[in-house]
Amino acid sequence: xxxxxxxxxxxxxxxxxxxxxxxxxxxxxxxxxxxxxxxxxxxxxxxxxxxxxxxxxxxxxxxxxxxxxxxxxxxxxxxxxxxxxxxxxxxxxxxxxxxxxxxxxxxxxxxxxxxxxxxxxxxxxxxxxxxxxxxxxxxxxxxxxxxxxxxxxxxxxxxxxxxxxxxxxxxxxxxxxxxxxxxxxxxxxxxxxxxxxxxxxxxxxxxxxxxxxxxxxxxxxx
Numbered sequence: 001x002x003x004x005x006x007x008x009x010x011x012x013x014x015x016x017x018x019x020x021x022x023x024x025x026x027x028x029x030x031x032x033x034x035x036x037x038x039x040x041x042x043x044x045x046x047x048x049x050x051x052x053x054x055x056x057x058x059x060x061x062x063x064x065x066x067x068x069x070x071x072x073x074x075x076x077x078x079x080x081x082x083x084x085x086x087x088x089x090x091x092x093x094x095x096x097x098x099x100x101x102x103x104x105x106x107x108x109x110x111x112x113x114x115x116x117x118x119x120x121x122x123x124x125x126x127x128x129x130x131x132x133x134x135x136x137x138x139x140x141x142x143x144x145x146x147x148x149x150x151x152x153x154x155x156x157x158x159x160x161x162x163x164x165x166x167x168x169x170x171x172x173x174x175x176x177x178x179x180x181x182x183x184x185x186x187x188x189x190x191x192x193x194x195x196x197x198x199x200x201x202x203x204x205x206x207x208x209x210x211x212x213x214x215x216x217x218x219x220x221x222x
Contacts, residue, residue, distance in 0.1 A: 004086075005035060005036060005037045005086050005087050006035040006087055006088055007033070007035060007036040007037075007087045007088075007090070007091055007104055007108070008036065008039055008085035008086060008087030008089070008090055008091070008158070009028055009036050009037070009038045009039065009091045009092075009093060009104075010039045010041060010078055010081045010082070010085065010090060010091070010092055010093070011024060011025075011028075011038070011040050011041065011092070011093045011095055012041045012043050012074045012077035012078055012081070012094075012095070013040060013041065013042050013043060013045055013049070013053060013095040014042075014043040014044060014045055014071060014074075014077075014095075015045045015046055015049060016045075016049075016096050017096075018049060018052055020095060020096040020197075021049070021052075021053070021095050021096075022056075023098050024093055024094070024095050024096065024097060024098050025038075025040075025060075025064075026098075027093075027098035027099040027100075027101075027103075027195075028093065028099060029060060029063065030101055031099065031101060031102075031103065031104045031105070032101050032102050032105050033102075033105035033108060036063070036087065036091070036104060037063060037064075037065065037085070037086060037087060038060075038063050038064045038065070039064075039065050039067065039081050039084055039085060040056075040057060040064060040065065040066050040067070041067050041068075041069075041077045041078070041080065041081040042066065042067065042068040042069070043069065043071050043072060043073070043074065043077040044068070044069065044070045044072070050068060053066055054066050065084065067080075067081065067084060073168055074151070074172075075165075075166035075167060075168045075169075075172045076166075076168060078092065078161075078166055079165045079166055082158070082161055082162060085158060087158065088157065088158055089107075089108070089111065089155065089156065089157055089158060090154075090155070090156060090157075090158050090160075090161050091103075091104060091107060091155045092151060092152040092154050092155070094151065094152040094196075096197055096200070097152060097194065097195055097196055097197055098195045098197075099193065099194060099195070100122070100192075100194070100195060102193055103193040103194060106189075106191050106193045107119075107155040107189075107193075110155075110187065110189055111156075111157070113185070113187065114156070114185045114186060114187040115156055115157045115159075115160055115180075115184035115185045115186065116154065116156030116157065116160045116177070116180050116184055116185070116186045116187075117153075117154075117156060117186070117188070117189050118149045118150065118153045118154055118173075118177060118186075118188050118189070119150075119153045119155075119188065119189035119190075119191050119192070119193065119194060120146055120153075120188075120189070120190060120191065120192050121145065121146075121150055121153060121192055121195065121196035122192040122193075122194070122195045122196065123145050123196045123198055124195065124196065124197045124198060124199050125198050125199055126198075126199045130198045130199065131144050131145055131146075131198075132144055133145060133148065134170070136170065136171030136174050136175070145196065145198070148173075149173045149174045149176075149177045149188070150173060150194070150196060151172065151173035152194065152196075153194045153196075154173065154176070154177070156180075156184075156186075157184075160180050160184050163180075163183065163184075164179045164180055
């Protein structure tokens with residue numbers, strides 16, 4: 001990969017249906033800002049999906065890198081991927097979501113006034129209730145997604161991610177953001193260039209909401 005690349009896009013994958021993964025991959029490759037590398041971190045998916053991911057990375061090897069390890073959860077997968085990132089900035093993407101074509105360029109523009117940003121999302125739902133997810137401060141309560149710090153909307157300088165590794169807890173995204181704010185400039189953007197799909201039932205937050213787990217049980221899903 002190019003050692004002078006500006007952005008490293010990191011996507012952790014664990015047995016996400018391939019049609020969603022393909023959508024996510026294509027959304028990155030079609031960005032209007034092309035100075036990036038794309039790190040696909042296979043978090044121990046089944047071998048069929050693993051082979052498909054490898055084939056994609058071989059096809060687009062000028063941009064993509066495939067790394068595989070045993071399943072450890074999203075937080076640890078992203079932390080490990082950082083060791084392979086050459087970019088000065090880090091962007092995240094969930095394997096069942098996608099970027100709008102101007103996501104990276106919008107985030108880069110925000111770096112003039114911040115070291116780390118999160119943003120609102122264009123949230124795709126089946127029902128009004130899908131806009132609400134368990135609150136980090138009490139998973140028996142639900143809050144609107146716009147009040148959250150969605151994990152994969154995080155974008156910032158690599159040094160921020162190196163300074164505060166993600167914890168293996170529910171709410172790792174907000175915990176990371178709040179820790180980063182103690183040392184770096186952070187900002188929540190009003191933009192909606194990240195497309196967040198909440199119209200399927202297997203997502204972590206959907207499982208939490210369906211059962212309203214205790215904080216101790218919630219940690220098992222991170």
